[in-house]
Amino acid sequence: MLTEERHQLIRDQLAADGRVLAGELASRFGVSEDTVRRDLRELAKAGQLRRVYGGAVASAPFAAATLSQRSRHAVEEKTRLAKAAVGLLVAGQSLFIDGGTTNEAIARAIPRDIQLTVATNSLGVASALADLPLVELIVLGGRYVPDLGTCVGADTLAAVAQLGADLFFLGSCGLDVARGVTAFDSAEAEVKRAMVKNSAGIVIAVTDDKLATAAPYRVAGADAIRHLVVEKTAPAATLADFQSQGAQIHFA
Incomplete structure (x- = not known):
């Protein structure tokens, strides 16, 4: 599976569920958790998610949350x-x-x-x-x-x-x-x-x-x-x- 394909699937799951887990993504994609963590880092740098321990959450809802x-x-x-x-x-x-x-x-x-x-x-x-x-x-x-x-x-x-x-x-x-x-x-x-x-x-x-x-x-x-x-x-x-x-x- 190509990197961009993984990134799109991660974005899709974040849109649907609001969160992803690195271990579950690794199993789903058939890659190592290190590969998934690299994907999450790249998406986080692009402002498309927010990394948390063990995975990531959608950044936009958090950023838009009220005080x-x-x-x-x-x-x-x-x-x-x-x-x-x-x-x-x-x-x-x-x-x-x-x-x-x-x-x-x-x-x-x-x-x-x-x-x-x-x-x-x-x-x-x-x-x-x-x-x-x-x-x-x-x-x-x-x-x-x-x-x-x-x-x-x-x-x-x-x-x-x-x-x-x-x-x-x-x-x-x-x-x-x-x-x-x-x-x-x-x-x-x-x-x-x-x-x-x-x-x-x-x-x-x-x-x-x-x-x-x-x-x-x-x-x-x-x-x-x-x-x-x-x-x-x-x-x-x-x-x-x-x-x-x-x-x-x-x-x-």
């Missing part, structure tokens, strides 16, 4: 990641926290007795931090995008340019050693890149389904990540690749 829909996905996993992520905080730090449901969980997990300065373009993050007595909260304005839950655009970028942070809790749509940190929205990616530029270190807390996947817009290389907070079920080989790029791995 409310994303907030109901992997709630327990994000809560555990958030608890581990706030363990990296040191009193007196300045932080950027951008959008995403995992970052909102991190904001909710920040203890009330730690003094921080936090700048965010996420209304959800800002709401979670609003009543913390020791947090100096800076809300970065701009054009609000409901599906993202964040402000983007020229005003947001101008505000970011005036600030610096010890750590940037970066919400990642896709995370791959070769492609680095990626996002689905170009304006959102631009704000993320500005925050990366003005931060001393990046923290990413990520569920397994985003590891070894990529979205269309690049934010930063894998070597920019200082701390990677993951589930205990995260694949060891993938984590070793990130460690080789300098990331410290923390398990939730």
